[in-house]
Amino acid sequence: MTDTKDGQQEELHHTSIKPKSQLVVRKIESSSSSSSSSKQLTPTVRRETKQPVANRYGSEDEPMDIDPEIDLEHYDDDTNTVPPFLSSTTTPTSISSNRELLIPDRCTDDVKGLEHFTRVFHARYGSTGPILYIGSLDQAIQDSVCASREERRPLAIYLHNDRSVCANVFCAQVLAGETTIEYLANNYVVWAWDVTSDANRTRLLEVFKRCLGQSYAQRIYGMEKDSFPLLLIVIRSRGSLELINLIEGKSTPSEEELHHTSIKPKSQLVVRKIESSSSSSSKQLTPTVRRETKQPVASRYGSEDEPMDIDPEIDLEHYDDDTNSVPPFLSSTTTPTSISSNRELLIPDRCTDDVKGLEHFTRVFHARYGSTGPILYIGSLDQAIQDSVCASREERRPLAIYLHNDRSVCANVFCAQVLAGETTIEYLANNYVVWAWDVTSDANRTRLLEVFKRCLGQSYAQRIYGMEKDSFPLLLIVIRSRGSLELINLIEGKSTPSEVLLQLIQSHDTFEQQRQRDADDEIMREKRENLKKEQEDEYHQSLRADLAKEQARLDDERRQKEEQNASEKLKQERLREQQVCKARLPEEPSETEKNTTRLKIRLPDDEGILMRRFRINDTLQILFDYLTSQGRMSGEYKLLSTYPKRDLTTLNRSDTFEQLKLYPQEQLILENL
Template sequence: MFMDAPSALDDEDDLIFVSSTSMGSRLNQLMPEKAMDAHVALEQFKSEFMSRYHGGPDFLPLSLKDATVKAFGSDARKRKLLAIYIHHDQSIQANVFCSQLLCSDAVTNFLEQHFVSWAWDVTSAYNKERFLQDCKQILGSGVADTVRKVKKDNYPLLLIAHGRGRQCEVNAIIQANSDLNELMAKLVNAYEESEERKQQEIREEDARIARENIKLEQEEAYRMSLEADRAKVEAELLEARRIEELEEQRRIEETKKEEDMERLRSSIPDEPSPDCKEPLSKVRFRAPDGTTFMRTFLASEKLQTLVNFVGSKGYTPQTHRVLKPWPKTNLLTLDMSSSLQSNKIFPQETLIIEENPDQDSDTCSES
């Protein structure tokens, strides 16, 4: 929908370009007759316009599509209106409109502050048709049909469009028969209406962003919860694996310990009978848990036999030491080939079994 649409229509050959007008003979063309490259053509338009009128809006040297993106493609707070200036060099009003209205400080400054400005020259049939095709695609067929029907002397036109993202709508078409006050009034009115829409769009955009942020926070919390659950499961699996490995290690160690104890038991001579006539050593052992057990040995037995006997009970030299109370002696530090009698473990003795405070020391090799 747009306002101020022109009432004067031209069914004649507005598409026919006459290059030999009085204006055309005095001035350089604002745009090549066939603008094949929009960027090059618009750079020429901007340069020639500034040279001809010594000022004017800062026209973007971009395609119309890119100009709409520049104006409407950002968030609501940064959007601007789009001012589309359509020039016709054969119009009797072109020079007055440009020099006295469009290039006035008030209009130029207002456009610079609140609008993205873009321009095109429809003097040649080729360039007009190209603009109309772009206009139909971007601004709609209604705007394109209206511009197509504008008479030559009703140019220049100033189209005011607002938009949001890819949506674009022309809400005013200002013709050349306006004076400066009318032009400024229409620009200000378009701006004020745009600001009302912008504030509503800002509220909608802020609400949308807030919803998206809440959704992102929820998704992040859910992701972190999943990661925490996954980490917990992994930790539980690792702990279960660790416990299983410890159990397996304990079983291996227990099995080895049992095998060692069995080997030590098989290496120990049988206990002497009560009616044995040889000298005997009766030894009481006090275990770390306070329990006691006794064993009788031949007094001539080697100290190694006594140590092996203690080891067969599970108190190996690697984990425990055997102490003689008086004088306090660690039997594991003595000569294992010496006899019990020579070490005064005779005829009877109480020995104390303690956990070895340092399993790397005070050990001896089995004979």
């Protein structure tokens, strides 16, 4: 392995976007200690999962067979206790003082660590190496051996150790080999870690304990340093993870050996290996970005108070797919076959699938120009608009639409010198979302115009329709301004690389200014909405208070009315009972009549005295009827005799005064209950 020459690309910080979330496919930034004379894009696969790690590898009827117990005291991060593959007297610094570790020492962020692994691997060995899963081992297991049956793949775990004498040879001859890279990309999910440093080694053992179980962690713990690098092949069998192969660094694994453990999925990863055409002598990996969105195209680009300004009307009769009526940039006497009979179109003729068409674009571009070209958005133009100029304020980017025409004399020069240029590729990847189409064929040209009519409006479609063929290739820069899409720049194919880069920078500055204005507008709108919401909340709160008061008043009135009605009803009942008792009360005997008794009844609270004569053979009930006729209702009082002291209300009311010895006179006391 030979050292590469130093080279550093100038970074355009004043125009770059720093989004909170980066694209999955990223550009390698060479380290200061080792750089490459030729740079290329490094494809990496990152899958996000929201499912917790615990209890997710097995189905309900297939529980995971993972032993959670392992004693990490045997391999604690201490120089007094290290596993066999680390020398207790040698530190990572002393061994690799002149080279950067693949995983930074004491790394706790798997994503940053694996991205660093890819960059340093490229800087060391001049190759992208295997396409790594960018994420934790838990997520890698979930998205490989625990994925759905159609997408399930075996998991290859690569463990590196710079102390091993086999490390450099294995990386340079095996992992950097094109056959290994391609086969791993097509058949495996690959996760990697560097155990050169004590801290990273301890963290790996903890991760292995949690994800794979005690036995696997102890097995790696017992490895000698020269057993590294290691390539572990893991599958899932009957609900548990199983290590079916362990390839040591001294091995030279063939494709057949890997094939024995491969799974053939029905769906391929988004990042794919280029199969070069016969005209290309070299192959490399092509990074592509695919984003899926379930949101419908219609009425999704503008907010509620900022409707999209798109004119839906355009007459496609002016550019119908007919040789008698073609736009200026197509010759009516020349067919795509006659022009490009010896070369494959960037977009296949009569292409109706945007995803397959753009993946084909990337492969053919690489075969022609020996470069990956710009990192394309793999999806429809509607989705590209949604994920660029219509994304959230923090992740918003301008949209660059590249339109290619093989009939143009500028096409090859523009692609080779501009789009294949490293500076342009990096600037577009960092600052733009790029979508592309090839209008060489009549059918693809007509489809593009229909897409432009639907997504951008009539004016843009007619403008492209009126372009001469030598105006192509075109690079259209689109932003969103106050709810509508706006074409702020149209870069023609005759432009030089420096002119293109300058216009991209200027367009991005315009986008940033518009984004700041949009941000200010959104902030003001949010303030207005918040103020309106506060006012509405205060109004509703006041309204609720008023309604509560009114309800309380109505309840009070209803209660008073009910009490009044009950009192009136009781009064009427008392009056009616008084009248009944008074009607059946016998006439009071005269003073001269014999066999009578005179009763004197003292009322409570100094209300006075009641006196009346009764016949001695009258019953006690007549006395109570008399008291009722005087407004003393039964059950509201007790009536006591003085001697002997008795409560007459408890006696038999059919007894006579004679039987009760209440004659010839008696004084009684009435007490309220």
